[in-house]
Amino acid sequence: VMYLMVSLSYTYINFEFPLALNMEERFNEFQDLANLAMGMERFNTVMAVNTFVVCLRGVAAAVVLVPQLGAVVDSLGHVKYTFMAWFALYIAMLLGYSFAGLFVFGPRSKDFCTFTDSFITSVKVMSGGRIFNSLQKSDADVAFTCFIVFVIPFMIVHEVFYSILLSGYLRDREIKSKNSEPDNYPLLRIALMVKTWVRRYTNKCFTALQFLRGRGGGALARVNKDLVTIQRDRRPTKLRMREVVYEKKQGDGVGNYINVWDDVTWRVANPYYTGGLAQFYVADAKQGGPAAEARVEPGFRLVEIQSQGKRDREKFRTVNALGHPKDPVQLLKDEEQHLPVTLVFEGRPSPPLW
Numbered sequence: 001v002m003y004l005m006v007s008l009s010y011t012y013i014n015f016e017f018p019l020a021l022n023m024e025e026r027f028n029e030f031q032d033l034a035n036l037a038m039g040m041e042r043f044n045t046v047m048a049v050n051t052f053v054v055c056l057r058g059v060a061a062a063v064v065l066v067p068q069l070g071a072v073v074d075s076l077g078h079v080k081y082t083f084m085a086w087f088a089l090y091i092a093m094l095l096g097y098s099f100a101g102l103f104v105f106g107p108r109s110k111d112f113c114t115f116t117d118s119f120i121t122s123v124k125v126m127s128g129g130r131i132f133n134s135l136q137k138s139d140a141d142v143a144f145t146c147f148i149v150f151v152i153p154f155m156i157v158h159e160v161f162y163s164i165l166l167s168g169y170l171r172d173r174e175i176k177s178k179n180s181e182p183d184n185y186p187l188l189r190i191a192l193m194v195k196t197w198v199r200r201y202t203n204k205c206f207t208a209l210q211f212l213r214g215r216g217g218g219a220l221a222r223v224n225k226d227l228v229t230i231q232r233d234r235r236p237t238k239l240r241m242r243e244v245v246y247e248k249k250q251g252d253g254v255g256n257y258i259n260v261w262d263d264v265t266w267r268v269a270n271p272y273y274t275g276g277l278a279q280f281y282v283a284d285a286k287q288g289g290p291a292a293e294a295r296v297e298p299g300f301r302l303v304e305i306q307s308q309g310k311r312d313r314e315k316f317r318t319v320n321a322l323g324h325p326k327d328p329v330q331l332l333k334d335e336e337q338h339l340p341v342t343l344v345f346e347g348r349p350s351p352p353l354w
Contacts, residue, residue, distance in 0.1 A: 075168035097122045109138035240347035247340035261332035263289040277317035278325030304344035
């Protein structure tokens with residue numbers, strides 16, 4: 001509205017240069033020009049305020065979607081009483097240093113000649129401004145002492161403020177971590193909805209693809225583990241991994257199972273240094289056993305034993321007081337009491353095929 005009032009005014013539309021030669025008309029035209037300039041100044045001021053308000057509203061809207069964006073305001077809210085006490089101390093120090101600078105350096109320094117200038121200079125010092133040269137030119141005898149008295153307390157007060165803000169931030173983060181449900185975070189709720197929708201429809205597509213690739217009466221195609229193992233072994237920068245599961249045979253009322261300790265012949269390597277761990281390497285895998293079926297080859301290393309929901313990567317490799325490693329056969333006989341048992345092997349990468 002203000003812009004339209006300026007741009008559609010009679011003066012703006014009909015004003016022309018040069019100004020009239022008649023002094024009275026010249027004065028009136030200049031007055032109209034001044035009124036246009038004042039109108040544009042008011043318009044610019046209103047636009048600046050509106051832009052600031054719009055930015056604040058945008059930040060407020062973003063905080064509603066992502067509460068973490070309001071961490072500064074929320075942090076001060078948690079320590080508002082402590083912050084008010086600190087702010088009162090800050091203002092008291094600012095006023096005290098302003099009067100001190102006015103009385104000591106006022107007659108000889110333009111930075112402290114009036115209370116307003118002294119107040120602005122004190123604010124600059126609190127913000128890290130440099131005034132030592134100005135103080136030295138004004139009074140070299142007390143410049144260094146006054147500079148130390150000015151700067152050191154301000155540094156301490158700033159550190160206290162950072163501590164207060166950090167304390168409020170830690171408290172705010174603790175509260176938000178406890179209330180991190182998706183219902184409290186609209187943007188997170190939208191992201192979870194999109195993720196659920198994508199997963200649902202990709203699962204349908206994957207199921208349809210499996211149905212189309214199925215064999216015999218529409219049965220779904222099963223994963224060919226041997227083919228997957230072969231493809232993984234072709235990676236020249238990745239270790240070859242094998243997982244061999246030993247469990248009771250299905251459909252056997254007696255409960256017989258394949259002997260874990262008898263399936264692989266081991267080669268034990270002592271630790272390379274004192275306090276190290278032993279290494280168990282495969283010397284041979286029994287033909288037709290689970291290890292051979294999983295493509296475990298001589299030279300593979302046993303890196304993990306899984307039994308009863310526990311994963312052991314180091315305990316079985318420890319040595320006794322004399323530095324002797326454990327017997328792998330006896331070790332696996334003990335593990336055989338808690339079937340199913342999974343042995344994880346690791347082999348060297350395959351050389352690249354050019």
